[in-house]
Amino acid sequence: MSEGLVQRRRKQANEDSPRAEDDVNDGAGDEERSSEENDKGTRLTLMEQILLLGLKDREGYTSFWNDCISSGLRGCVLIELALRGRIVLESAGMRKKGLLTRKVEVKSAEPTGDVILDEALKHIKETQPKETVTSWIEYLSGEVRYSWLNITWNPLKLRYQLRNVRERLAKNLVEKGVLTTDRQNFVIFEITTHPLSDGNQKTKLIKDVQESVLGKWTNDVHRMDKRMLSLLLLSHASDVLENAFQPLNDADYEAAMKRVRSLLDLDFDAEAEKKGAEVMWAVFEAFSK
Numbered sequence: 001m002s003e004g005l006v007q008r009r010r011k012q013a014n015e016d017s018p019r020a021e022d023d024v025n026d027g028a029g030d031e032e033r034s035s036e037e038n039d040k041g042t043r044l045t046l047m048e049q050i051l052l053l054g055l056k057d058r059e060g061y062t063s064f065w066n067d068c069i070s071s072g073l074r075g076c077v078l079i080e081l082a083l084r085g086r087i088v089l090e091s092a093g094m095r096k097k098g099l100l101t102r103k104v105e106v107k108s109a110e111p112t113g114d115v116i117l118d119e120a121l122k123h124i125k126e127t128q129p130k131e132t133v134t135s136w137i138e139y140l141s142g143e144v145r146y147s148w149l150n151i152t153w154n155p156l157k158l159r160y161q162l163r164n165v166r167e168r169l170a171k172n173l174v175e176k177g178v179l180t181t182d183r184q185n186f187v188i189f190e191i192t193t194h195p196l197s198d199g200n201q202k203t204k205l206i207k208d209v210q211e212s213v214l215g216k217w218t219n220d221v222h223r224m225d226k227r228m229l230s231l232l233l234l235s236h237a238s239d240v241l242e243n244a245f246q247p248l249n250d251a252d253y254e255a256a257m258k259r260v261r262s263l264l265d266l267d268f269d270a271e272a273e274k275k276g277a278e279v280m281w282a283v284f285e286a287f288s289k
Contacts, residue, residue: 060193072238
């Protein structure tokens with residue numbers, strides 16, 4: 001009996017010891033770290049969010065008639081690099097140069113871990129002379145621009161084009177469990193498609209977009225989350241925002257579109273002077289032209 005009492009006392013002492021408490025805390029920390037790692041694993045970049053909004057759920061591809069999403073995704077690349085502290089705009093100087101006349105500079109060349117972002121960052125770092133946000137959207141898109149008797153296309157810039165961006169982003173989403181891979185036959189040709197696998201991710205994304213201009217709307221644009229603000233305006237530029245608003249009733253749809261239009265009507269140069277994030281505002285300005 002006395003032996004059992006001694007064992008119980010030892011057990012109690014062990015439970016009350018700092019080491020036992022540390023073990024419990026370590027276990028809780030491991031759970032938190034595991035949770036954070038899971039969140040990071042499913043966290044989507046701006047590019048992936050735009051693509052997910054544009055993809056048809058069952059068919060697994062974007063509309064053949066959407067010719068805006070390509071440049072929109074390149075705008076996302078620039079904003080994503082800026083939000084991660086990799087690029088900035090050069091100083092406005094004494095003459096207060098506008099957002100679209102200022103050159104993009106590399107603030108940190110440290111890799112982001114995202115292949116597309118790191119490819120774009122490498123181009124920006126190695127390019128001399130430096131280029132503007134508008135130029136980088138065009139170069140990364142591989143766009144050819146013609147104006148009346150003035151061809152502005154430079155074939156030497158083709159090496160900057162980010163190739164197969166949609167396919168690469170779709171593969172990222174497959175790895176994250178959001179999409180799956182399939183093939184579809186269109187009689188004369190066959191394409192790889194990426195139908196929706198995890199509907200919860202897209203449902204949550206659409207709900208977040210809707211709430212940002214409805215229940216969580218604020219009249220002060222600088223109180224909005226920069227990622228959500230970017231998602232709203234670049235979804236509009238990529239012609240996929242309608243997909244997020246389509247399920248809304250008429251009253252909510254009208255309210256949501258009215259608030260998006262109010263964002264599009266902002267003076268982006270003036271807003272950049274207030275709170276910084278100049279690359280983000282410059283991208284918005286580039287798509288407003």
